[in-house]
Amino acid sequence: MENNHLPNYLEYRGKYKGLLGWLTTTDHKRIGLLYMYSMLTFFATGAVLGILMRLELIAPGKQLMEAQTYNALFTLHGLSMIFLFVIPGVAAVFGNFILPIIIGAKDVAFPRVNLLSWYLYIIGAIIVLTSQFMGDGPPDTGWTFYAPYSLKTQTNVVAAVLGAFVLGFSSILTGLNFITTMHRLRAPGMGWMRMPIFAWTLYATGWIQLLATPIVGITLLMIAAERLLGIGFFDPALGGDPILYQHLFWTYSHPAVYIMILPAMGVISEIIPTFSRKPIFGYTALIISSMAIAFVGYFVWGHHMFTSGMSTGSRWIFSFLSFIVALPSAVKVFNWTATLYKGSIRLQTPFWWAMGFIFVFMIGGFSGLVVGSLATDIHVHDTYFVVAHFHYIVFGGTGFAFFAAMHYWWPKIYGRVYNAKIANIGLGIFFTGFNIIYFPMFILGMQGMPRRYYDYLPQFENWNVVSTIGSWIMVTGLIIIITNLLRARKATGKIVDDPWDGPTLEWSIKSPPIVENFEEIPVVTTGPYEFK
Amino acid sequence: METTINAHTDLHRDDTAAKLGMWLFIFTEILLFGGLFIVYSVYRYLNPVAFHLAHEELSIPMGLINTIILLVSSATVAMSITAMQKGDKKMSMYFVAATVILALVFLINKYFEWGSKFEHGMYPGSELMALLSKGDMLFFSLYFFMTGLHAVHILVGMALLIVTFFRIKQNHVRSDKYALLENSGLYWHLVDLIWIFLFPLFYLIH
């Protein structure tokens, strides 16, 4: 057969070989992997910082570090986890690798812009990370840069803010690229209503990236201008209004949560039909709910500001809209479970990850209703309840889906199967550790322990100890999971094209895929989830 | 590999995708300025009198001239596309050049406008600014920031147009392949579009 001679994207030798070949590549698959390995590095950094914070909190009083160090630590933990891991997260890694293949294209619409956005990501990351070591000390504002403190603190806020601005630009270019790709490069016969859900969620995500990111971009520029030039925007002494900063910040940063979660939901929507051997239930409803989440999600930012002094009418509207946005999310969960019904379920690793996702996402979602309603939010605002909710949604949602996607598409990326037994054990340990860290935080929050302090009252000690022990368990699980996957790239795994009998286009080609994915662009004649 | 890549991109050339990409980028730019329009609306609502008084410091004739300059430049860049579609390369280049010159005139005007403010000690962070009432201070902060950001966009647009000019000259942009000209044109219209709102919001308040 002739296609045996076509090199796959890993073997392919372009103008440059080795590392330089990777750094100058315009192949969407290689760019996806560039993102993946850089992201895993930042994720590891953020995780280490998280462990250190948990260690500090193992007992009341000073354990390891000063309060100022702790403030810098949670700022950097937030910055690297939010801006460098979960916001680009699933979209930049698996969107890049899988999107063109799953819609039957040879690459994204603008391959060079795609490489540019990876470079912007790296440059932004470098600026954010060096802001820790240069100037007058690491920023201590938290990842939200709330004015007026961010205008007054002596720490190196400007660099961190500009880094976040560059990262935003990278995110915009990715969204722009994906939207154009889906408009222009779908395979013949693949109408919009035959596009897999994962692609649809990336489409919705792309629009949020385009339309929300510039708002935070300009806001961060205003913070920089205010610090550097003394232009008054948010400083009350110069006539500004700090609450307006919060409006602008959350106008982006709440939709950003949907940038994180929508592609994650897309991954789950791919895994569930494959392992239930059944077309997904409510294909159209899933698409509509994705677009609805993107759309309504744009108008709920104010629920971060219930206690900031916003007007009563606004609070009421934002609370109402926040409850509305829970509906499409619920639609998705119902559709996933309905897909399982009467399916011939295969209990393989990606399926277990999807189940883990649904479990933690439900806890995160329901706790979201608690903080979304006005009366209860007053009680738990700025307590550990919010920290728990946030980690259940962002880490439990996006993080779980990220690892689910790794386990689902790893055989596609490297053409080899990992050790399923070790993967399952790793998942079990990780899942247990995850719940032991974060669930006690709900209780602590209800009891009134405030967030963002390096110290706490003695009555909170017991649950904090539990939580810190959980962090050790979770890290053990993470190490098992990652090493198992990394080992499977070469020696251990056996070579396969399609270990899951997947229905979508990416499983119809060789693993690892050849350079331009398809020898011949496929013609699509059916919907995405048809099982023989 | 370089040659294969070029062959590859040429084979896959998709002018519609390029245009869609430019439109999406324009949406991003609209929202970027949108953030500033939000700030403007809120502060104007909070300080109606101060904004009204502060605007009288700005020269309406100067703003009017600059508005007309930008409108004309928008027309010239549109006409350069018409010329290109008709296959008139030379005319198209003239129109692009005219647009760049008009942009330059706009910036020179802006330079004098800002310069006269600076001479009177009105610039962000100056002692005079600190003496102003809070509403005045916000007005001028927004004025400098928004027109400054707009000027940055003018510079970017000029750079794009200059590149386009030389690409036309070298026949890389031709009557059967003018996506670059079209896209620089779209970007230039965006710059005009934003000014259309900046002009009444800063110069014509009552």
Place this chain on the structure above:
Amino acid sequence: MNKENSHISSYKDHLMVLSILITLTVLTVAITSIELSAFNTAAALLIATVKATIVLLYFMHLRFDQKVYLIMTVLVLALLVVVIGITVFDYIDR
């Protein structure tokens, strides 16, 4: 090149559009120089919107292009207006 670009606007069309735009600009300056209080702002913004629409439809070719660009533009601008509205509402309501 593309089918959708088959429409070529003539120089005359462009000059016509330009003269309308300049007339409208002069008109705004004239209107706002008379004292009409709140009405001034509304008139200035209305004229600016009309001008922007003309630029979008004719100079930026939305009228002749595929409808998808027009739809997208309208939705994006509507989004911006709603976001400005919601934010300002908070201040009006306080």
